[in-house]
Amino acid sequence: MMPASLNAYIFISVALFAIGLLGVLLRRNTLIVFMCLEMMLVASTLALVAFSRFNGTMDGNVFVFFILTVAAAEVAVGLAIIVALFRRRQTIQLDQLNTLKN
Amino acid sequence: MTIGQILFNLFALFTLVMAAGVVLNKNAVNAALCLLLCLVGVAGLFVGLNAYLLAFLLLLVYAGAIVALFLFIVMLLDTRGDARPTLNRLPLVARILATGLILGGVASFLQRGRLVSPDIAGTVGVGAALKPYAYQLFTTYLLPVQILGFLLLIAMLGVIVLSKKFVGMEDIK
Numbered sequence: 001m002m003p004a005s006l007n008a009y010i011f012i013s014v015a016l017f018a019i020g021l022l023g024v025l026l027r028r029n030t031l032i033v034f035m036c037l038e039m040m041l042v043a044s045t046l047a048l049v050a051f052s053r054f055n056g057t058m059d060g061n062v063f064v065f066f067i068l069t070v071a072a073a074e075v076a077v078g079l080a081i082i083v084a085l086f087r088r089r090q091t092i093q094l095d096q097l098n099t100l101k102n
Numbered sequence: 103m104t105i106g107q108i109l110f111n112l113f114a115l116f117t118l119v120m121a122a123g124v125v126l127n128k129n130a131v132n133a134a135l136c137l138l139l140c141l142v143g144v145a146g147l148f149v150g151l152n153a154y155l156l157a158f159l160l161l162l163v164y165a166g167a168i169v170a171l172f173l174f175i176v177m178l179l180d181t182r183g184d185a186r187p188t189l190n191r192l193p194l195v196a197r198i199l200a201t202g203l204i205l206g207g208v209a210s211f212l213q214r215g216r217l218v219s220p221d222i223a224g225t226v227g228v229g230a231a232l233k234p235y236a237y238q239l240f241t242t243y244l245l246p247v248q249i250l251g252f253l254l255l256i257a258m259l260g261v262i263v264l265s266k267k268f269v270g271m272e273d274i275k
Contacts, residue, residue: 004110004150006219012114012147014211016121016140023125031130031176035137038168039121042144042160049229053151056225062238064156068163069250073257075168079175080264086179 009050016043030082030092034075041071110150117143130176138169152227155235 016039023036045064052060086092120143123136141164148157192200228234239247 004107007215007217008110008114009147009151010217011211011215012117014215015118016144018207019118019121019125027125029130031172031179032124032127032133035124035133035172038164039124039137039140042141042164045156045160046144046147049148049151049153049156052229053153053227054220054222054225056228058228058234058238061153061156061229062235062243064153065159065235065239066243066246066250068159069254072163072168073254075171076261077257077264079171080261083175083178084264092179 006050006054010047013043013047013050016040016046028094030085030094030097033094034078034082038071038075041067106150110147113143113146113150117147131173134169134172134176137172138165141165141169151229153229155232156229 020036020038020040020043023039024033027033027036045067048060048063048067052058082092085097089097091097117140120136120140124133124140127133127136141160145157145160145165148154148160
């Protein structure tokens with residue numbers, strides 16, 4: 001089975017990262033911002049796996065393990081922070097969380 | 103066009119459409135389900151790259167654990183929905199700057215973003231078997247694995263502390 005070129009994989013990775021970044025910048029719901037952050041992490045893993053496959057090395061593949069682990073820890077802590085925030089402020093909309101602004 | 107390329111195009115399109123669905127959906131539950139499907143697409147791309155273990159792990163960890171966690175939290179919290187993402191809230195200068203940067207980035211990427219692709223037929227797909235992963239994790243990357251274990255422990259403790267109720271603490275409203 002002959003897969004696509006390296007360029008195509010990197011293009012998909014960059015596009016996924018850009019979509020995630022747009023979501024982080026434009027959305028106001030903290031949960032969706034967090035989902036978009038996860039999407040950016042997955043985009044970076046896609047680039048790592050593609051480079052690893054096309055160069056015949058193992059390091060990129062192993063790094064994906066680490067990224068997965070860090071992402072899992074990050075999600076656990078981040079969601080706990082969001083829940084604590086909601087308990088205290090009764091909202092998770094980013095434009096209403098402006099205590100530090102004034 | 104070989105079957106590998108057809109599958110690649112299919113999964114790539116699916117992934118990007120679902121990623122756009124995460125950004126554009128008003129409802130947080132729909133966004134989480136779009137994220138799930140986006141991850142399935144990325145796992146398909148991993149299979150195309152001969153990284154079967156990583157595709158499986160991505161589905162297991164991300165789709166199984168993380169998205170489920172997201173859905174639980176959405177259920178737990180009040181989800182009144184969200185406005186669609188828009189640039190209208192920004193000042194005019196920021197809007198023009200953002201649009202210009204995005205267009206410039208896309209243009210330069212389309213014009214100059216070309217990588218020399220190594221010949222994949224002569225390259226061994228080392229990520230297909232399980233043994234290289236175990237070998238690397240237990241030799242070269244032994245210290246990072248230990249550190250990650252510690253990180254997971256700290257994250258677990260942190261979540262327990264964060265989700266405790268602190269009685270008698272001043273409210274910072």
